[in-house]
Amino acid sequence: MNTGCDQYDLTHLAVCVVCIHLITNGEFDDGTDAAEVAAAGMDRLWGHRALLLDGTELGFSTWSCDGCGDTDHGDRYRAIAVIPTRGGEPS
Numbered sequence: 001m002n003t004g005c006d007q008y009d010l011t012h013l014a015v016c017v018v019c020i021h022l023i024t025n026g027e028f029d030d031g032t033d034a035a036e037v038a039a040a041g042m043d044r045l046w047g048h049r050a051l052l053l054d055g056t057e058l059g060f061s062t063w064s065c066d067g068c069g070d071t072d073h074g075d076r077y078r079a080i081a082v083i084p085t086r087g088g089e090p091s
């Protein structure tokens with residue numbers, strides 16, 4: 001039964017190590033602008049939507065990061081996007 005509010009879609013993502021740090025710590029510093037680039041990409045892709053860490057290691061991937069859109073190949077980790085839905089409204 002649909003209760004109206006408090007409905008969320010959970011979307012599984014494969015995100016890069018920079019995104020993992022941004023999601024969990026809110027920052028990442030490897031001496032480059034990687035964190036700024038990733039944060040900008042994450043903001044563009046997800047805006048204010050909440051990303052949660054799952055942390056499951058997905059291994060090396062040649063796909064772009066679902067979190068920030070970074071196209072560098074590398075290890076990916078599981079994260080979850082929590083996207084509010086409004087009872088019955090098409091998403």
Ligand SMILES: [Zn+2]
Binds near residue numbers: 038067
């Ligand atoms: Zn990323």
